[in-house]
Amino acid sequence: MLSYQEARAWLLERARPLRTHQNVSLSQACGRVLALPVQAGVDVPPHDNSAMDGYAVRCADLAAALPVSQRVPAGSVPLALQAGTIARIFTGAPIPPGADAVIMQEQATAGEDGKVSFTVVPQPGQNIRRRGEDIANGQVILEAGKMLTPADLGLAASIGLASLPALPTLRVAVFFTGDELVEPGQPLGAGQIYNSNRYWLVPALHKLGCEVIDLGHVGDALEPTRQLLRDAAAVADVIVTCGGVSVGEEDHVKAAVEAEGELTLWKVAIKPGKPLAYGKVGDADFIGLPGNPVSGFVTLQTLVKPFLQRRMGLDVPPPEAQCLPAAFAWDRPDAKRSEFLRVRKVAGELQLYPQQGSGVLMSCAWADGLVWLQPGQVVKPGDALAYLEMA
Numbered sequence: 001m002l003s004y005q006e007a008r009a010w011l012l013e014r015a016r017p018l019r020t021h022q023n024v025s026l027s028q029a030c031g032r033v034l035a036l037p038v039q040a041g042v043d044v045p046p047h048d049n050s051a052m053d054g055y056a057v058r059c060a061d062l063a064a065a066l067p068v069s070q071r072v073p074a075g076s077v078p079l080a081l082q083a084g085t086i087a088r089i090f091t092g093a094p095i096p097p098g099a100d101a102v103i104m105q106e107q108a109t110a111g112e113d114g115k116v117s118f119t120v121v122p123q124p125g126q127n128i129r130r131r132g133e134d135i136a137n138g139q140v141i142l143e144a145g146k147m148l149t150p151a152d153l154g155l156a157a158s159i160g161l162a163s164l165p166a167l168p169t170l171r172v173a174v175f176f177t178g179d180e181l182v183e184p185g186q187p188l189g190a191g192q193i194y195n196s197n198r199y200w201l202v203p204a205l206h207k208l209g210c211e212v213i214d215l216g217h218v219g220d221a222l223e224p225t226r227q228l229l230r231d232a233a234a235v236a237d238v239i240v241t242c243g244g245v246s247v248g249e250e251d252h253v254k255a256a257v258e259a260e261g262e263l264t265l266w267k268v269a270i271k272p273g274k275p276l277a278y279g280k281v282g283d284a285d286f287i288g289l290p291g292n293p294v295s296g297f298v299t300l301q302t303l304v305k306p307f308l309q310r311r312m313g314l315d316v317p318p319p320e321a322q323c324l325p326a327a328f329a330w331d332r333p334d335a336k337r338s339e340f341l342r343v344r345k346v347a348g349e350l351q352l353y354p355q356q357g358s359g360v361l362m363s364c365a366w367a368d369g370l371v372w373l374q375p376g377q378v379v380k381p382g383d384a385l386a387y388l389e390m391a
Contacts, residue, residue, distance in 0.1 A: 001269040004338040004372075008303055008319075010265065011278060014285070015310035018170065018237070023163040026153045031209045032166035033313040034152075038142040040159045043132035048095040049074075051127045055108055055116060056087040056099035059124050065115035072096060086116060095128055102127035135159060145315045147209060167313040172205050173236035173284075174198075175215040175228050177244035177253055178291065183217075196293050196361055197242040204300060205240070207391075208308055220244070225256040233260070233282035238311060240304070243291030253277070257286055269375070271337045272358040273299035285311070292358040298340045301370065301390055321372060321386035328352035330379035337375055342367035343387065350387055 002010060021035030050056065056072065061084055069085035072078045074092035081087055081098035089095075089102060101122040110116050135141055141155055142148075148164065156164055181195040182188055195217060205212045213236055218224050225244070232239040244253030254277060257263045263279035263286075270276075272295035277288030287304055289296040306316045327349040333339065342363040343350040350371060353363040371379075372386040379385065 001267045001274075002265070004268065004270050004302065007265070007268040007270075007276070008306060011303060011307040012310050012316060014278070015307045017310060017313040018167045021165045021167050024166040025163045026157055026161070029148050029153060029164050029166055030150060032148050032164075032169065033209070034142055034144050034146055034148055035165040035167045035313070037140050037144050038156060038161070038164065040135045040137055040139045040141055042135075042159050043137050044135035044158050045129055045131060045133065047131050049129050050089045050091055050093050050095060050102045051129050052102065052104050053090050054102050054104040054127065055118075056081065056089040056096050056102050057118075057122065058083075058099055059101050059122055061086075062118065062121065065111055065113075065117040067115050070096065100124045100128075145313055147312075147314060169209065169211040170238065170308065170312045171213060171236045172210040172238045172240055172308070173213040173215055173232035174201060174205070174240045174242075175232065176217045176242045177220065177225065178217075179220045181217055197289075197291070197296055200293070200297060200361075200364075201240070201242060201289070201300070205308075208305065209312060210238075210308065220252060222252045222256055222259075225252045226260055229256055229260045229281050229286075233284040236284050238285045238287060238308065239281060240287045240289060242289045242296050244288070253288055257281060257288070261286065268299075268303070269337045270299070270302070271334050271339045273302070273340075274337065276303060290358075293361040294342075294364060295358045297361070297364045298370065302340060302388070319372075319388060321388055323384045324348065324350050324387045326350050326352075326371075326379050326381055326383045326385050328379065329381055330373070330377075333373065333376050333378055335376045339371075339373040339375075339377075340388075341371040341373065343371045344368050345387065350385060 024032055066086045068088050069082045070079055070087045072087050072089040072093045074090055078094055078096035081096040087096050101124055103118050103122050107119045108116050176195055176198055180192050182192045184194050202212050202214055218228050241253055257279045261279055261281035265278035267274055268276045273290055275290045276299045279286040289299055310316045342353045344367050353366050369387050369389045372388055
């Protein structure tokens, strides 16, 4: 079996980033992955402008109260500032030629003769936003391979772009296996359980930015499972299943994938999550998550998420573990597998959920991260541990 680090690197090597791209309007681009770097074709701001409402002045002229020679609202084109005068100016308005500072209106007093005096002596450049101060013409403002955020879209709009070159959304088909599964809202029969995996996996994939094609549920039978794999491969870039990849007589997903394509990874030396599978069905990648909810949840966080992010065209850095002290003891380590314990960060320490079984989904809802233990690692209170935050 591959170790956690080996399996992560192995999967990333096989994650083929999407290549084609299309121009997507800013209103539709949030959450998409930028295909090409974006370079500014203008300065932002495009001209020197006032940082506040007040008066544009020439510092050398402020020995006495001065008359207002013009009014400059945002969007107007000012005249050159006449010697011995000031200009009433508003936030964002262009600075009149000849002015070298802006004094805020709260520091100004208008006399009965209409002349304005000030309670401060400004420095040249005060309260002026310079041309190109935010963005310079020719500057690269967005790098390729990042997921576009609302701030990114505002930045693109500020240089006049109406659309951005984005990679396609990764299409992920999912289905769930097991005769015992029942949808929430339906009565449970003898030996049945609710399909909880569907309701954490689908939104988790949406949150990553994937287009999810939910193909529902298939019972424990080989031929229907093979058919659903063919259906999924016809419409998706990646197929993700929950359950059926273990060694039981009723676990048909492994056999179905081998019949329809190939299975090149099966079992990883992690706990929980050992029966993680990878293969190909047609042109689609296949990921088989374990059926136990915690095992599936942990493998998605630790191994499948970076694989999908690389497939989407994102840059995937190494795991970023924080070093935090344990507020618990762990004296039953697995000698052969890395372990991922569900923990919560409280006052700078890591608290352990008391039940760490692979079926205890409450541990995932309670936790905000995972402790990554090396094979055989024993934990004592106060030990520094590798903490991976769950997103």
